[in-house]
Amino acid sequence: MARAPEQTLPRRIRANRLGVTVLPDGIDVSVVSTHASLVEFCAVDIDGAGTIRERRFALNGPELGVWSGFIPGIKPGQHYGFRVHGRWDPDASMRHNPAKLLVDPYALGVAGDYDLGPAVYSHQVDDSLHPLPGRRRLSELDSAPHVPHSVVVDESYDGPVGTLDLPWSTTVIYEAHVRGLTMAMPGVPAHLRGTYAGVAHPATITHLKELGITALQLLPIHAKLPEPFLIEKGLTNYWGYNTLGFFAPEPSYATKAAQEAGPSAVLREVKGMVSLLHEAGIEVILDVVYNHTCEAGIDGPTLSWRGLGESSFYMQSGTNPADFWDVTGTGNSLDFRLRRVTQMALDSLRYWVEKVGIDGFRFDLAVTLGRQGREFIPHHPFYVAMTTDPVLRSRKLINEPWDLGPNGWRTGQFPSPTADWNDRFRNAVRSFWLTDQRVQVDGHKPHDSRELVTRLSGSADLFSRGRTPGGRGTFASINFITAHDGFTLRDLVTYDGKHNEANLEGNRDGTNDNRSWNHGAEGHNPELLEARLKSMRNLIGTLLLSSGTPMMTAGDEIARTQDGNNNPYCQDNELSWIDWRTEPWQDDFHATVSHLLQLRREHEVFRPAGFFSGTPRTGDSLPDVTWIDRGGAEMPAWKWFEPSSRTFQMLRSGGGRDVDALLMINGLVDDAEFTVPTGRGRPFDLVWDSAEPRPKRFDELALPGSTVMVNGQSIRLYLSNPS
Incomplete structure (x- = not known):
């Protein structure tokens, strides 16, 4: 059992800041543990042989649940x-156990490493790490040698720290994993691959800039741990949706040199990555997991919040x-009815935002973040606070708008x-171009x-509603096909079913x-490549020419594959890493994506901020959008209620400031003749045809009233000729 603390502490804490604050002569420290009778700060010293020695200090408190010194x-x-x-008293959700660091x-x-075993559980477990039968009994095994430790960090950084504030109207999001993006990227030195520094390497930035990306959205980089069931299988949580700390960057994504230098160097590497991306004009968006933690269900390990007080953090039955109410599918859910959860x-x-x-x-x-118990409230206090906060309200705030509750x-x-994230967009586009084509x-x-x-x-049906005129606007729809x-x-075009063995x-x-x-056979098949590429x-x-904010998944621009695995969250290997070695047909597809992004960047007609009304906007003689049949x-x-409506035209007005755009869509199997509208x-001018394997310069000039042949299952894009 833990011994008594060596000494008590003077009160010199900045009461409005939790955690550790570094001062010239020491540190201020404060932590929330509402129902504790004593909280000790433990300074952990590790000698060359790995032997741990602790210096313990009794914190003052509690004052409104906060212990400090x-x-x-x-x-x-x-x-x-x-x-x-x-x-x-586990039955009352009280699991205080001083044997757990x-x-x-x-x-x-x-x-520090994570050694999954009996010592990391606050209750006694058997050899399979299951609770002993009967009432949960306190474990006296010391966890300090078996769990990661907090580290006091020097936050200093010589470079600039600030945000870019690029407008939504020009935003193109690229979702990537720190390791997966650069583990095999040519031009990135071996010692930088799979690291924060690798993400900011000129080779990576050049690829993003040439493609036309404005925002890099990184899968979680908060410190993480693998789930016990993955450790038992010899796997790991590659994606990182299992957070150990919401303020600490994941150290394993840093270069070896930074890891050896310690967490202060890891943090500097993260700041350097962000600074270099900003210098290139690329924003950084973080995928954050505030809905649950790495402590799993009610009988999971005790690593942080559980030992400080379950009832202060987790959603309970x-x-x-003694039971958690799990709406995340992970065993626990953080409860945003609780003040300390929202504050954290x-x-x-x-x-x-401010420091990185x-x-x-x-x-x-x-x-989960907007739940008031079982009910979701759009104007939950957390969302009201975040969207009115002077630091956060101008950031790009993107919801994955579902949970399992x-x-x-x-x-x-x-x-x-x-x-x-607009899953209705994803489903509609996949259905129209894939499953409906198979049906035909x-x-x-x-x-x-x-x-x-x-x-x-x-998606006006989803985003035009609300108290604000025009609702949340078109850019509130994050359009995506894959994630x-x-x-x-x-x-998507190679497999009918998942292959997650x-x-x-x-x-x-x-x-x-x-x-x-x-397209007729499961798996990779050269004979089906041409048809699959047209579907891609x-x-x-459709993604890049639709109203809204497009999001691409890293590697899709070169048609990467995961061999049919649609859930590689535990695959930190070549299955998940992007293979940047390309064949000519992949280069052709990359050229197509770049061409479409360039058209979107150059023409506002593809980036309307408001929803279409079907009537002319001020100063224009042409309706903002006109829907036209193929005749x-x-x-x-x-006619929209008939399958024949799968051949249609969309004429979008440039409002006199930009060209008009004409989309011809043939969602039928056979080629179809289209009559060019008057406009x-x-x-x-024809500027893109999805039937072509690679973008090219067309000599075709489509006159109003003339007819053109559009290939089955394809798109044609025309821009009005100003002459």
């Missing part, structure tokens, strides 16, 4: 943790405090100025095009709702 002589680089004394929830750095999330967000320069955040399972699907229901090839009737048309137009979670773009879960994990089409061009073309006449309302009476 000033500790002289402590400097950056010092390992530390907390030991919490108090009531042991706890990570500071506000630690700016962590270090309304009838039994807001403090963390501000820290990453992060431009925005993507909130994993964001519905009751009524967990909430796309379009979050408050302004946040944006949502099999001789059956496909769906009509109403859903696709709605998504092309910015880290699910098939890659290439695998490498995850060692009997292929039961991962979604079955893929809306994919293998249709998918990416050149305005589309009658009844302003000007001819149209």
Whole structure:
């Protein structure tokens, strides 16, 4: 059992700041543990042989649940943790156990290995790490040698720290993993591959800039731990959605030199990455996981929050405090009804903006953050605080608008100025170009095009509602076809079903709702490549030419594959890393993506901020959008309900400031003749055809009233000729 503390501390704490504050002669420290009877700050010293010695200091408190004190002589680089004394009564959600060294929830750095075993559990477990039968009994095994430690960090950095503030109207998001992006990237030196420094290497930045990316969205870089069931299988949580600390960067993503130098150097490397990306004009968005922690379910390990006080952090059953109410599927859910949970999330967000320069955040399972118990509230106090906060309100705030709890699907229901991942867009585009095409090839009737048309137009049904005129605007719709979670773009056209055997879960994990089409045979097949590539061009073309904010998944621009694995969260290997070696057809596809992004960048007509009304805007004679059938006449309302509506034209007005854009979409199997609409009476130049394997210069000038042949299952894009 833990011994008594060596000494008590003077009161010199800055009471409004939790965690550790480095001062010239020591540190101020404070931590929340509302029901504890004593909290010790433990300075951990490790000698060359790995032997641990602790210096323990009794903190003052509690004052409103906060324990605090000033500790002289402590400097950056010092390992530390907390030991919490108090009531042991798991049935009442009291698991105070001073034998467990706890990570500071506000630690700016962590270090050390995780040795999963009986010592990391606050209760006694058997050899399989299951609780002993009967009432949970306190474990007296010391966890300090088996868990990561908090580390006091020197926050100094010589470079600039600030944000870019690029407008939503020009934003193109590129979702990537720190390791997966550069582990095999040519031009990045071997010692920088898979690191923060590798992300900011000129070779990486050059690729992003040439492609046309404005915002790099990184999968979680908060400190993480693997789940016990993955450790047992010899796997790890590659994606990182299992947070150990919301303020500390994941040390394993840093260069070897930074890791050896310690968490202060790791933090400097992260700041350097952000600074160099900003210098190149690229924003940095972090995927953040405030909905749960790495402590798993009610009988999971005790690493931080559980030992400080479960009831102060986790969502509990309304009838039994010993049970968690899990709406995340991870065993625990942080409870945003609790003040300290909301405070921790807001403090963390501000820290990453003010001290690191992060431009925005993507909130994993964001519905959990807006739950008032079982109910989701769009104007939850957390969202009100975040969207009115002077530091956070101007950041790019993106919701993953669902969780696994009751009524967990909430796309379009979050408050302004946040944006949502638009899964309705993803599903509509996949269905139109893949599953409906398969239905037609099999001789059956496909769906009509109403859903696709709605998504092309910015999803007004989801984002135009609300108190603000015009709702949240088109850019609140984060349009995507693929993400880290699910098939890659290439695998969407290569596999009908998932192939997740490498995850060692009997292929039961991962979604079955893929809306994919293998084009006739499962797996890679050179004979099917041409047809698959056209489908990929249709998918990416629809994404980049639709109203809204496009998000691409790293590697889709070169048609990377994961061999049909749609859930490689535990695959830190070549299956998940992008293979940048390309064949000529991949280079052609990359050229297509770059061409489409250039067109989007050069022409505002593809980036409307407001929703279409079908009427002219001020000073214009042409409606902002006109829907036209393939015969050149305005589309009658009844025709949208027929499968024949899968051939249609979308004429978008440039408002007199830009060219007009004409999209011809043939969602049928056979080629179809289209009549060019009148528009302003000007001819149209063909600038892209998804039937072409690579962008090229067309000599075709389409005159109003003339006819053109559009290939089956393809898109043509015309821009009005100003002459």
